Amino acid sequence: MEHYPDIEIYLAHAPHDALNAWLAQALDAPPLVPAGKGKWRTQGHYNGQPVPILLVEKAADGFASLWMDSHNTPWHTDQEAAQYAAEALQTEIRCSLGSWNPGDDPDRFWQVLPGGEERAIHWPDSGR
Secondary structure: OOOOOEEEEEOOOOHHHHHHHHHHHHHOOOEEOOOOOOOOHHHHHHEEEEEEEEEEEEOOEEEEEEEEEOOOHHHHHHHHHHHHHHHHHHEEEEEEOOOOOOOOOEEEEHHHHEOEEEEEEEEEOOOO
């Protein structure tokens, strides 16, 4: 399976203690540091390669965006990262359904809940 060029997931809750612990375990990343209003960044490493990480609080509908700007991650896809994040952080995670193509519905996302429940949703208007 080919790795996505980057990974982006949306977190319902992003407590920094839990997020820092998960990023340290998964990507050997130091704690997030402020990078502007509502933005935090750090740089992890995976297989000897740098992984720039950006957290944007309240990026979409109250969800925080966590963006890993590298194909060098333990996860091949956004959905795979969302599954690990939902369990590690015990929060709802959303991500794109896959690579987007012209004509695709831009509001279709994948929702992952702690405990393994997953489904395609429309976002916004997903009835949260």
